[in-house]
Amino acid sequence: xxxxxxxxxxxxxxxxxxxxxxxxxxxxAIAEANSEATPDAHLDDMEIHQPGAEMRNLFxxxxxxxxxxxxxxxxxxxxxxxxxxxxxxxxxxxxxxKIALSQLERTFGRPLNEIFPGLKIxxxxxxxxxxxxxxxxxxxxxLDTVKQSLTLEETxxxxxxxxxxxxxDWSSLSESPSTLGAQITIxxxxxxxxxxxxxxxxxxxxxxxxxxxxxxxxxxxxxxxxDYAESFTYLVSGQDLDEKRRQIIQSDITLAAS
Numbered sequence: 374x375x376x377x378x379x380x381x382x383x384x385x386x387x388x389x390x391x392x393x394x395x396x397x398x399x400x401x402a403i404a405e406a407n408s409e410a411t412p413d414a415h416l417d418d419m420e421i422h423q424p425g426a427e428m429r430n431l432f433x434x435x436x437x438x439x440x441x442x443x444x445x446x447x448x449x450x451x452x453x454x455x456x457x458x459x460x461x462x463x464x465x466x467x468x469x470x471k472i473a474l475s476q477l478e479r480t481f482g483r484p485l486n487e488i489f490p491g492l493k494i495x496x497x498x499x500x501x502x503x504x505x506x507x508x509x510x511x512x513x514x515x516l517d518t519v520k521q522s523l524t525l526e527e528t529x530x531x532x533x534x535x536x537x538x539x540x541x542d543w544s545s546l547s548e549s550p551s552t553l554g555a556q557i558t559i560x561x562x563x564x565x566x567x568x569x570x571x572x573x574x575x576x577x578x579x580x581x582x583x584x585x586x587x588x589x590x591x592x593x594x595x596x597x598x599x600d601y602a603e604s605f606t607y608l609v610s611g612q613d614l615d616e617k618r619r620q621i622i623q624s625d626i627t628l629a630a631s
Contacts, residue, residue: 428511431500435459440495443467444474447486455559458497461518465553466496469521473559480609481630488629489566494559496521504528505558507565514562521555528554532592542590546610557606564605568598571625577601579621589614 435458444455444467455470457463474485481488489512496518504520520528525544532538543557568576580597588594589612593603604618614622 425511427500427506427508427515428513431458431495431497431515434499435497443496444470446474446478446484447490451486451490453485453489453492453494455494456496457518458495459518461496462522465522466518466555469553469555470494470559473556476609477560477563481626483630489563489570492563492566494562496555504554505562507562507569509566509569512566514559514566516555516558516562521553521558523554524550525552525554525557526550537592539591542592546606546612557610560606560609561602564602564609565598567605567625567629568601571628580604580618583617587615589618 440456440458441463442454443457443463446453453474455467455474457466478485485492491512492514493512494514494516496516498518501515501517504517506515508515523531525547529538529540529543532543533540543554546557572578577597577600580601583597583600585594585597585600588600588603589607590603593600600618601622604614605622607614608619608622
């Protein structure tokens with residue numbers, strides 16, 4: 374068992390009792406739908422949808438005794454937890470989650486359980502078609518275990534081939550070739566949760582007035598809500614970001630942490 378990260382409240386408790394082509398089609402379909410959506414219809418096509426369905430499926434397939442808590446911040450009902458449902462590379466996923474959560478805590482300047490009390494992040498196979506899904510109403514994030522166990526370079530290579538990313542869009546966020554895609558995806562999905570927490574039904578409204586072609590990644594150029602999440606990921610990762618995007622994201626971070 375790894376030691377907690379110095380200066381962090383991250384701990385590691387003991388265990389508690391699709392295809393890429395399909396992913397590509399789903400991402401492009403979401404982009405096309407959102408490019409034509411009105412602000413009121415915007416939420417229907419976002420990553421936050423069908424309240425309850427995915428979580429019911431998750432707990433039917435993986436009862437609590439088949440879930441292992443990899444990382445925990447805080448105690449009790451407000452604790453933020455990262456859980457592995459079923460099989461997976463515990464050590465690598467734990468390390469990726471710890472790094473992502475530490476980056477997020479540095480960005481917010483407070484423990485995550487104070488910003489997103491009770492947030493649960495699940496690694497689980499066979500629940501979602503894509504690599505990650507933010508469910509704001511359930512205060513949860515679901516990540517596909519197999520897809521998120523690929524390295525960042527492996528993930529980017531597949532998505533560049535499918536015209537979802539440009540070379541360097543994600544691999545530039547880490548200097549280590551062994552970094553898992555999970556590290557970046559956790560931050561990205563928390564960006565969606567932040568957007569919902571601060572902006573509610575007016576999600577990504579400030580980003581809708583921006584030129585999505587200027588998003589830091591190709592994926593972010595598909596829709597305003599993905600631009601928001603990708604810009605948030607770049608800010609958390611310490612990468613260059615244009616001033617308009619930085620100001621909007623930083624303002625939302627300040628509101629969430631206040």
